[in-house]
Amino acid sequence: MNLEPELDADERDALRAWATCNVPIDFADRIAAQAVAPESQRASTRAARAPSPAAWWVGMIAAAAAVLLALSLFAADRTDRSVGSEDLAALRLAAHELLLRECTPCHLGEAAGAQPAATAAFDLGEPQWDQRLSSAQLAIAIDSVDERGSAAQSAGFRRYVNAELGRRGGGL
Numbered sequence: 001m002n003l004e005p006e007l008d009a010d011e012r013d014a015l016r017a018w019a020t021c022n023v024p025i026d027f028a029d030r031i032a033a034q035a036v037a038p039e040s041q042r043a044s045t046r047a048a049r050a051p052s053p054a055a056w057w058v059g060m061i062a063a064a065a066a067v068l069l070a071l072s073l074f075a076a077d078r079t080d081r082s083v084g085s086e087d088l089a090a091l092r093l094a095a096h097e098l099l100l101r102e103c104t105p106c107h108l109g110e111a112a113g114a115q116p117a118a119t120a121a122f123d124l125g126e127p128q129w130d131q132r133l134s135s136a137q138l139a140i141a142i143d144s145v146d147e148r149g150s151a152a153q154s155a156g157f158r159r160y161v162n163a164e165l166g167r168r169g170g171g172l
Helices: 007-017 027-036 039-049 053-079 085-103 116-121 136-147 151-168
Strands: none
Touching: 027 085, 085 136, 085 151, 136 151
16 A cells, blocks of 8 residues: 555646756656555665676776875885984084084184085084075085985985975975
8 A cells, every 4th residue: 555645737837837947748747656656666776876796896996096095105205204303413513513524614604614605505514504595405415425425425414305305394
């Protein structure tokens, strides 16, 4: 026994008048038919619109790949910034010692052979010698250390520069 009332002609006309934006003529009839259709027919209509299992799995794999990619990009971005303040201080001290050996007297304002242009960029005699250096100047310093120092010295200085740029919110 069906307790759902069928729409009469006036109700169908009112429903058509209500749905004014390019609604097909048989819209009201289809809505009324769905309302009075048995549950089994509505379930088969929903099943026909459901994605296939293969499409569902492809979507799940794509979503998992997107999550993994985002996590790996986040982890790669965090590697340069993962140096703690104690480690950064140790890296800064090692870089300072290396530059004192390789860049004195030009970058040491108190030295007899100090160069005004060099000490204007950075003066190794200042406690915060590295704070005036921009990211671009730090990259240039890497090139200078690469030219003058050993591979181990270059790697250590590059680690300091990456940590410093990470602290500043940038990176190479």
